[in-house]
Amino acid sequence: MSDAVSSCELCAGDGGEVLWRHADFRVVLVDEPDYPGFCRVIWNGHVKEMTDLAPAARTLLSNAVWAVEAAVREVMAPEKVNLATLGNMTPHVHWHVIPRYLDDRHFPSPVWAAPRREADAASLEARRARLPQLREAIGRQLDAAGLQAA
Numbered sequence: 127m128s129d130a131v132s133s134c135e136l137c138a139g140d141g142g143e144v145l146w147r148h149a150d151f152r153v154v155l156v157d158e159p160d161y162p163g164f165c166r167v168i169w170n171g172h173v174k175e176m177t178d179l180a181p182a183a184r185t186l187l188s189n190a191v192w193a194v195e196a197a198v199r200e201v202m203a204p205e206k207v208n209l210a211t212l213g214n215m216t217p218h219v220h221w222h223v224i225p226r227y228l229d230d231r232h233f234p235s236p237v238w239a240a241p242r243r244e245a246d247a248a249s250l251e252a253r254r255a256r257l258p259q260l261r262e263a264i265g266r267q268l269d270a271a272g273l274q275a276a
Contacts, residue, residue: 136218137172145264147276151187153194153264155257160231160245161224162253163202163260167191168220176211176219186273191221193271197263198225201256208237225253 135141142154145165156164167190169179176184195207204225211221226233229249231241268275 134172134216134218136168136216136220141166141168141220145261146268148190148268148273149276150183151190153190153268155261156222158237160250161237162250162257163198163204163225165194165198165223165264166220167194167223169218173219174213174217179219187219187221189271190268190273191223193267193273194223194264197260197267198223200267201260201263202253205233210236227253 140152140154142156142165144152144154146153150171151167151169154166154168156166158164167187169183169187173179176187179187191209195209198204198207202225205228206226208224208226209221210224211219213220224237226237227249229243229246230237231243231245232239233242235242265275
């Protein structure tokens, strides 16, 4: 294993609670207390940029991201869903799928910005209560997209 791969946290570990696994990618639930329902779609191979993937692989990964977004919208009922593929610190293709709410700590700023307010404990608890349904919906949406679990 190269030094780049062995030092990559997304190659060395799952990157969250694995909700669905495909031969080429995985969908994980991120342990982010202020953002229940925050998911990542992570390409399994160590690849730095989307354009490093073959066109068919890009389509496959994009279809997975859209399916996860659909599940997040269906179950979590956010005001907005943020999709991001930053990877500045982890040079490994992965997409963040983040449900956003008018009362979340950062709205309308990015979740990586300085907080604008305190989190509302009751709202967070209500969102956490939806996570079992989100786990089920992600599998259902990925199946409906024609993707096959590993």
